[in-house]
Amino acid sequence: AQKITQTQPGMFVQEKEAVTLDCTYDTSDPSYGLFWYKQPSSGEMIFLIYQGSYDQQNATEGRYSLNFQKARKSANLVISASQLGDSAMYFCAMREVPIVYSGAGSYQLTFGKGTKLSVIP
């Protein structure tokens, strides 16, 4: 079974500042992937960044970076230079990533409860 924990229900950040959103996880899968999604008030889930458990380097995508600490089972999202448009719900998620693909796996995402980020002008 997989579990994602996001302990910050809400966060505030000043525009142009950096912010870290926390995520810890638990899994028995030997190989897995961690994802961050943004959900604006419109409701659509927008993929931000991905980190594989076997990746040697932390993932980065533009202003997003993932601080992956495997021993601590944490995968925190760092947003640099916050913008007003960053105000949204942010979800950490994970799934098994097979070492050998069997062709019939489900590989659904397990999500945390989310963190509501508010960017203050």
Add this chain to the structure above:
Amino acid sequence: GAGVSQSPRYKVAKRGQDVALRCDPISGHVSLFWYQQALGQGPEFLTYFQNEAQLDKSGLPSDRFFAERPEGSVSTLKIQRTQQEDSAVYLCASSLEEVRDRTPNEQFFGPGTRLTVL
């Protein structure tokens, strides 16, 4: 190109009514997932299709929930005899076929259907 679309965007049902929620995945996407997102919570997995085959329905909360994807493209999630606890946003996601080890394909989400059961 077009993303994942869902209809209706909003649905209000009286308790006991049957509802049908539609998902149009991205063309060519083999995998299709349904998730349920209760208010203030993260999405929770309901069921998974690979083409027309429903390979995993372990997340369906009761036998009142039924999903199908008869031709491997459009999918319908049906809820019979709706209850107030069924009120949630129902999200559909699709992705390409997983063919490479340790390289997951991105799941593309639709805008969701907000179901309110009175």
